[in-house]
Amino acid sequence: xxxxxxxxxxxxxxxxxxxxxxxxxxxxxxxxxxxxxxxxxxxxxxxxxxxxxxxxxxxxxxxxxxxxxxxxxxxxxxxxxxxxxxxxxxxxxxxxxxxxxxxxxxxxxxxxxxxxxxxxxxxxxxxxxxxxxxxxxxxxxxxxxxxxxxxxxxxxxxxxxxxxxxxxxxxxxxxxxxxxxxxxxxxxxxxxxxxxxxxxxxxxxxxxxxxxxxxxxxxxxxxxxxxxxxxxxxxxxxxxxxxxxxxxxxxxxxxxxxxxxxxxxxxxxxxxxxxxxxxxxxxxxxxxxxxxxxxxxxxxxxxxxxxxxxxxxxxxxxxxxxxxxxxxxxxxxxxxxxxxxxxxxxxxxxxxxxxxxxxxxxxxxxxxxxxxxxxxxxxxxxxxxxxxxxxxxxxxxxxxxxxxxxxxxxxxxxxxxxxxxxxxxxxxxxxxxxxxxxx
Numbered sequence: 001x002x003x004x005x006x007x008x009x010x011x012x013x014x015x016x017x018x019x020x021x022x023x024x025x026x027x028x029x030x031x032x033x034x035x036x037x038x039x040x041x042x043x044x045x046x047x048x049x050x051x052x053x054x055x056x057x058x059x060x061x062x063x064x065x066x067x068x069x070x071x072x073x074x075x076x077x078x079x080x081x082x083x084x085x086x087x088x089x090x091x092x093x094x095x096x097x098x099x100x101x102x103x104x105x106x107x108x109x110x111x112x113x114x115x116x117x118x119x120x121x122x123x124x125x126x127x128x129x130x131x132x133x134x135x136x137x138x139x140x141x142x143x144x145x146x147x148x149x150x151x152x153x154x155x156x157x158x159x160x161x162x163x164x165x166x167x168x169x170x171x172x173x174x175x176x177x178x179x180x181x182x183x184x185x186x187x188x189x190x191x192x193x194x195x196x197x198x199x200x201x202x203x204x205x206x207x208x209x210x211x212x213x214x215x216x217x218x219x220x221x222x223x224x225x226x227x228x229x230x231x232x233x234x235x236x237x238x239x240x241x242x243x244x245x246x247x248x249x250x251x252x253x254x255x256x257x258x259x260x261x262x263x264x265x266x267x268x269x270x271x272x273x274x275x276x277x278x279x280x281x282x283x284x285x286x287x288x289x290x291x292x293x294x295x296x297x298x299x300x301x302x303x304x305x306x307x308x309x310x311x312x313x314x315x316x317x318x319x320x321x322x323x324x325x326x327x328x329x330x331x332x333x334x335x336x337x338x339x340x341x342x343x344x345x346x347x348x349x350x351x352x353x354x355x356x357x358x359x360x361x362x363x364x365x366x367x368x369x370x371x372x373x374x375x376x377x378x379x380x381x382x383x384x385x386x387x388x389x390x391x392x393x394x395x396x397x398x399x400x401x402x403x404x405x406x407x408x409x410x411x412x413x414x415x416x417x418x419x420x421x422x423x424x425x426x427x428x429x430x431x432x433x434x435x436x437x438x439x
Contacts, residue, residue: 032117032324032335042073043330045337048088048098050320052080063347067340074333095327099334102320103135103143109385112142116323117331119144119338129356131318133381143321144342147353149278150314150366150376151207154285157300159270162186168302168312168372172241175305179250182273190273191245192263195255195408198401204276205238206398207317210379211304212237214313220383222398223390226431229423236423237306239407243419246411255408264288268299276304280319282365283352301365303374312374316354318381386437394433396426 035041047060054060055078064076079098081087088104091097092115107115118140119125125141126132135143160166160178163185169175179190194200210218212234222228228235245251252258266272268289275281279301286296303312322342324334341347348355352365354376362370369376391398403426409415410422 030117030326030331032119032328032331032338034339035332035336038071038336039073041071041332041336043333044075044077045099045328045330045333047076047078047337048084048101049078049080050082050084050102052082055080063341063345066345067337070340070344071333071336074330074336076337095325097325099325099328099330100337101323101325102146103323109135109137112137112323113140113326115326116142117326117328118142119324119335128358130316130354130358130378131321131356131381134318134384135321135323136382143323144338145318145356146320146322146342147280147348147351147355148316148318148378149207149280149353150316150369151204151211151276151278152304152314152369153274153302154267154277154281155274155300155302156188156267156270156272156298158295158298159186159188159273160300162270169305170307170312172237172244172305175241176244176248176250179245179273180248183250186270186273188271188273189252189266190250192258192267192272192275193242193246193251193255193408194258194260194263194275195252195405196258197260198405200260200275200277201242201401201404201408202397202399204278205242205404207278207315207379208238208276208304209234210315210377211313212306212308214308214311214375214377216377217380217382219387220380223383223386224434226434227427228430229427238304239404239423240419241305242404243407243411246408255412265292268292268294270294270298274302278317279354279363279365280352301368303369312372313377314369314374316376316378318356319353390430390433390437393437394426394429396429 049055049060051060060078067076068074084102085104085106088097088101089106103112103116112135120141122132122136122139122141129144131145131148132141134145135141160182163182165178165181169178182188182190210216218234229239230236263272263275264285265288267275267285269292282299282301285299289296289299303314322338324331324338328334342356349363352363354362397403406415407422410417410419
């Protein structure tokens with residue numbers, strides 16, 4: 001099974017906190033320092049990963065072999081975990097949760113110092129790395145992004161061209177018109193929600209907050225918002241589009257029967273027109289096209305159909321963040337692996353992700369964005385803990401699938417209600433939770 005990125009695996013549990021984790025104990029004060037002399041770095045380290053596929057097929061061993069060419073005295077082993085979030089959460093009640101790991105979404109940001117070694121001051125780290133705000137606690141950075149992803153619609157260019165569409169839509173209304181044209185002229189399913197798998201309704205749509213407004217702080221602003229679904233706001237624009245796609249019968253006939261793995265092949269064959277995902281998905285779709293005997297180059301990527309001052313904007317968010325266990329006995333070796341993996345391995349580029357290093361070029365999968373001057377907006381995470389607290393208290397689940405599954409059910413008539421009534425309810429629940437949090 002191919003992995004799902006942060007937007008699928010991590011954000012689905014981002015509103016939870018670990019109530020019983022006590023393994024971290026007192027906050028760590030020892031910085032995991034990058035070693036200056038590779039020959040003096042030694043020790044055995046274990047790396048925990050959700051990429052069971054890369055562990056099983058030997059890919060991670062190849063990375064370790066390349067790492068050992070520089071750090072010959074460090075022995076690296078890997079453990080791929082299928083239920084990464086669930087199992088690692090349990091392990092973190094002890095001190096034994098690997099030396100290097102992906103920070104589970106169930107760990108509250110304020111608790112990072114209990115479990116992870118600081119990697120340096122955020123003021124210094126942010127000069128070199130993207131997404132440092134994601135793990136900044138008290139002016140220190142506790143994780144470096146595995147890679148980042150840009151949001152947009154993966155689509156079949158050949159199918160859209162067959163329908164006579166060669167330009168990206170610039171408004172939600174134009175996007176809907178284009179989907180209708182695809183349906184009428186090709187018979188394909190214009191948009192695929194992947195309703196059953198659910199995570200596609202969580203991460204990708206919520207990660208679009210910041211794209212319509214072209215505002216890096218749009219997510220942070222939710223912490224002080226009384227009505228997040230007010231007309232013209234990002235959540236209003238994003239969720240209205242999803243609702244209208246389903247209402248206008250431009251998505252699959254029965255959303256309860258969708259299948260993520262088969263959807264990749266269907267999009268590659270032109271049976272599906274588009275899906276909102278992160279840029280990480282492009283290579284998976286192209287791989288599916290190769291296996292199906294189709295042209296990988298037919299897989300395109302377009303930004304959310306809104307322009308700000310005549311320019312498209314796309315949010316850029318972090319995938320999982322790599323961290324060093326605060327209890328590791330070999331922090332130097334662990335930091336050596338973390339630095340090498342994010343800076344030298346080429347992993348981000350191979351995955352079609354955006355490197356955590358600011359100096360690195362954008363991946364090839366984003367060439368269409370570069371060619372068309374799409375502005376990438378690195379979304380701020382400064383208020384994430386506050387936003388999550390309100391969201392959790394309101395029992396909405398911005399980064400879960402349930403509330404958008406209900407949105408789709410309303411749109412297709414499977415549940416009573418209408419869009420405005422649903423937004424009014426969401427706004428009230430949010431305002432009440434925010435007021436309680438501030439009291």
